Structure formats: C-alpha cells, structure tokens
Amino acid sequence: MKLIDTAALEARLADFARERDWDRFHNPRNLILALTGEVGELAEIFQWLTDAQAEAIMQGDKAEHVRQEVADVLLYLMRLAMVLKIDVDAAVRDKIALNAKKYPPLPEA
Amino acid sequence: MKLIDTAALEARLADFARERDWDRFHNPRNLILALTGEVGELAEIFQWLTDAQAEAIMQGDKAEHVRQEVADVLLYLMRLAMVLKIDVDAAVRDKIALNAKKYPPLPEA
Amino acid sequence: MKLIDTAALEARLADFARERDWDRFHNPRNLILALTGEVGELAEIFQWLTDAQAEAIMQGDKAEHVRQEVADVLLYLMRLAMVLKIDVDAAVRDKIALNAKKYPPLPEA
Amino acid sequence: MKLIDTAALEARLADFARERDWDRFHNPRNLILALTGEVGELAEIFQWLTDAQAEAIMQGDKAEHVRQEVADVLLYLMRLAMVLKIDVDAAVRDKIALNAKKYPPLPEA
Numbered sequence: 001m002k003l004i005d006t007a008a009l010e011a012r013l014a015d016f017a018r019e020r021d022w023d024r025f026h027n028p029r030n031l032i033l034a035l036t037g038e039v040g041e042l043a044e045i046f047q048w049l050t051d052a053q054a055e056a057i058m059q060g061d062k063a064e065h066v067r068q069e070v071a072d073v074l075l076y077l078m079r080l081a082m083v084l085k086i087d088v089d090a091a092v093r094d095k096i097a098l099n100a101k102k103y104p105p106l107p108e109a
Numbered sequence: 110m111k112l113i114d115t116a117a118l119e120a121r122l123a124d125f126a127r128e129r130d131w132d133r134f135h136n137p138r139n140l141i142l143a144l145t146g147e148v149g150e151l152a153e154i155f156q157w158l159t160d161a162q163a164e165a166i167m168q169g170d171k172a173e174h175v176r177q178e179v180a181d182v183l184l185y186l187m188r189l190a191m192v193l194k195i196d197v198d199a200a201v202r203d204k205i206a207l208n209a210k211k212y213p214p215l216p217e218a
Numbered sequence: 219m220k221l222i223d224t225a226a227l228e229a230r231l232a233d234f235a236r237e238r239d240w241d242r243f244h245n246p247r248n249l250i251l252a253l254t255g256e257v258g259e260l261a262e263i264f265q266w267l268t269d270a271q272a273e274a275i276m277q278g279d280k281a282e283h284v285r286q287e288v289a290d291v292l293l294y295l296m297r298l299a300m301v302l303k304i305d306v307d308a309a310v311r312d313k314i315a316l317n318a319k320k321y322p323p324l325p326e327a
Numbered sequence: 328m329k330l331i332d333t334a335a336l337e338a339r340l341a342d343f344a345r346e347r348d349w350d351r352f353h354n355p356r357n358l359i360l361a362l363t364g365e366v367g368e369l370a371e372i373f374q375w376l377t378d379a380q381a382e383a384i385m386q387g388d389k390a391e392h393v394r395q396e397v398a399d400v401l402l403y404l405m406r407l408a409m410v411l412k413i414d415v416d417a418a419v420r421d422k423i424a425l426n427a428k429k430y431p432p433l434p435e436a
Contacts, residue, residue: 003121004183005114009201012112016205019214025266028163029356032152033265035182036363039141039148040258046138047251048243051378054137058193070186070195071204073144074113077182084167086179092118095180096125105128134375138247142374145254149367156360157352160269221339222401223332227419230330234423237432246381250370253400257359257366264356272355276411288404288413289422291362292331295400302385304397310336313398314343323346 002089003096010082013075031080038072045069111198112205119191122184140189147181154178220307221314228300231293249298256290263287329416330423337409340402358407365399372396 017023045066046054057066081088126132154175155163166175190197235241263284264272275284299306344350372393373381384393408415 001117002114003118005111008110009112012205016209020212021215027160028166029155029158029160029360030265032148032155032360032363033261033356035148036152036359037258037262037265039144040255040261043141043145043251043258044255046141047248047255049138051136051138055192057137058195066193067195067200068204068207070190070193070197071200073186074183074197074201075204077179077186081179083164084175084179086167086176088179088183091176091180092183095177095184096121098177100125103129106130138251139374141254142247142250142370145250146367146371146374149364149370152360152367153364156357156364219335220332221336223329226328227330230423234427238430239433245378246384247373247376247378250366250373253366254370257362261359261363264359267356269354269356273410275355276413284411285413285418286422286425288408288411288415289418291404292401292415292419293422295397295404299397301382302393302397304385304394306397306401309394309398310401313395313402314339316395318343321347324348 003093004089006078006081006088009078013079013082017079026079026083028080028083031076031083035073035076035080038069038076042066042069042073112202113198115187115190115197118187122188122191126188135188135192137189137192140185140192144182144185144189147178147185151175151178151182221311222307224296224299224306227296231297231300235297244297244301246298246301249294249301253291253294253298256287256294260284260287260291330420331416333405333408333415336405340406340409344406353406353410355407355410358403358410362400362403362407365396365403369393369396369400 017026045062046057049057057063078088080086081091126135154171155166158166166172187197190200235244263280264275267275275281296306298304299309344353372389373384376384384390405415408418
C-alpha cells in the first residue's frame, strides 16, 4: 500500500500544463524558484503573528489564504517531482526509514 | 475520487511524531521555518548548475540527495497541513479550479 | 577601514521602527519569516525567465520591482542583525576570511 | 551622506570572484538560488526554538553559526546587487521613502 498516492494529481497537472503550453517553463530551476516564491507567500502570512495567533489562524479570516498557499507549495513541489521523475511515495518512504534510524523512538513509559 | 491521497502518510507521520514526543515542536511557525530550511537545501543543490545540468541531475551522483530533499519538503509540508487541519486533497482541487479560471486553456490547434 | 558601513542605515531603521511602534514585532523569528517572504518575492520575478532574460532584467520594465525587492531583503536582514546585535562589518570580514581559506585563489596564469 | 556604504565590500567581492574565476557562476538566477539556500540555513537554526530562546541565541553556542549565516545572506545579496548593477544605497533610500508614505508614523503621545 502506498503512503501517498499522487497518480490522479500528477495526471491532472500534466493535462493542465499541456493545455496551456507550460511544459517549456517547467524545468527544475524554474520550479525551485517558484517553490521559493510560494513558501515566501506562506511565510509572509505568519511573519508578524505570535505562536498562539498562528495556531488559531484557521479559525480566522486568513484561513482561505493559508489553504491556497499550502496548495500552491504542494502543486509546485509535485511538478518538480514530475519533471525530475521522482516517485514521491518511494522517496517519502525511504526518507522516513532514514529518519527512523537517525532518531530512534523514545522508550515507552 | 481523490486527486491526492495522503491518509496513510498522515497516520505514519502522526505516529512518528508521537513516538518521539515531537508534537510540542510542530507548531505552524516552526514548521514554516523547517520548510524554508528544506527548500533552501534543495535550492543549494541546483545553485551553480546550468538549466541543462539541472535537467540531467537524476542521472548523476546527486540524484539521491535531490530525492531526499524533495521528500523532506513534502514531509514538513504535510506536517504543516496536519497541524493546520487542512485537507490537502480539497485544497489542491480548489486551487486547480481557481487557476483554471485565471489561466484558461489555449484554444486547440 | 570598514568593508561595509551600515551605521546611518541602522540609525534610520531604529527611528523608523520606534516611530511606528514596530519594535515589538521585530524579533528574530518574525524577521526570518519576513526575510523568507522577501526572498520569495525576488524569486518570483525570476521564476519563468531564462538566464539570458534574467541578465537583461534591469533594462526592462521589471527593473524597479527587482530594485525594491533587493532593498526589502537588505532592510529585513539589517533589522535581523540589529536585534541580534551582530556587527555586520565584522561578520562579513570574518566570513570572507573563512571562505578565502576554504577556497584558495587560483594560481595566476 | 550614504545610509549604507558598500564600496569597499563590493571591491573585495569583485576581487574574490575574479581570483577564483567565479564570475561565470554569478548570474542572477544562480545567486537567488544561493540566497535561498543561505536563508534556509538561517531558518534551520531557529526552527525549533521558542521566541524567547531565539532572542537569547547570541548568548549561546549557536551565536557564531548565526553570525556566519547572516554574513552569507549579505554576501550573496551584495553579489546579486553587483551583477544587476543596483546601487543598494539608493535602492534602500527609495524603499524607505516608499514605506514611510505607506506607513505614516504614529502621532506623538
């Protein structure tokens, strides 16, 4: 079983780019700059908030903006994975296995 | 049908954080700083490459590093979505619909 | 002699923040998020450009936007240095010395 | 009088790049990716800290690391300004004037 299934999203994004002739713009460096831009927009929403305000953000009028920026980061990250032909499920699975070795779980109380 | 199914990954990440008592660190601002850090590591791999070198990166010895950084960005983004209780499938679907209105497809040739 | 003299700018920024009661917002994590936001805006301007287009950007209609974003990155970086009480001239001098050891100059032809 | 005087630093960085034949790498998009990398390294230092811990960071063992990363961000930003032929003193002065109009000072108490 997959940890993350992105097949339908990847198909949708491939169509979306093709219908707009955007594949010529979607090379790795462009997409990393675009990803940087979207992470920047996300950071901007939170820059002057306290941690308490940040934790309550989805109950306020910025919720939809946050939701859209999270989606934008994910969309550009998926496009990057697509042009690099990275299987994100396998990549995530391997990285979690590495992290589990590097940071063993705490002993049960 | 979902565009992206993250249920198993979210369950795995929830366990992973709980087993290490990491939930206390995973608040929105911390996770955005962590996301910034990982996007920075991804950018660093590509910073001195030409576009041609960047497009061939998965055939060279940096492939595994790129794969791990893409996974790290995705893992922190998912943790952020989890603490903000954002349904990423719905968020991505809504954002694609917005983008489709903003950027209509080209007419068929 | 200083490599970089920021005394007048720091005095101006201190006044600017005080006159707006902004010091309460200018803590290190807030300023790093703000810096991330501004670097993101800079990246966005360049995200779909070729290297050739990027090198000619100051001759086109995006020149003023680029200039403003470079200024914004510098202003938040200086505010961060100020709240951390970092002497940027000394920091830059020390880092260049470190880099010079790490990357020796090429032999003269 | 200048708000920020970077003449000596720019001369030093020009020599440094020339002595290592690095000018060929220092184009705008490369430098923005490098800047993203350095801001990411800065963010990483602060990612799991509380605001209180972040404010005390220069009294602890991470002080020198922070100082070096602030220097790195400044060095790449200056290289970017140099290749774009941006006069940072003029850019900063103009941006502060814009900000002053956009955010008028509070009335004196």
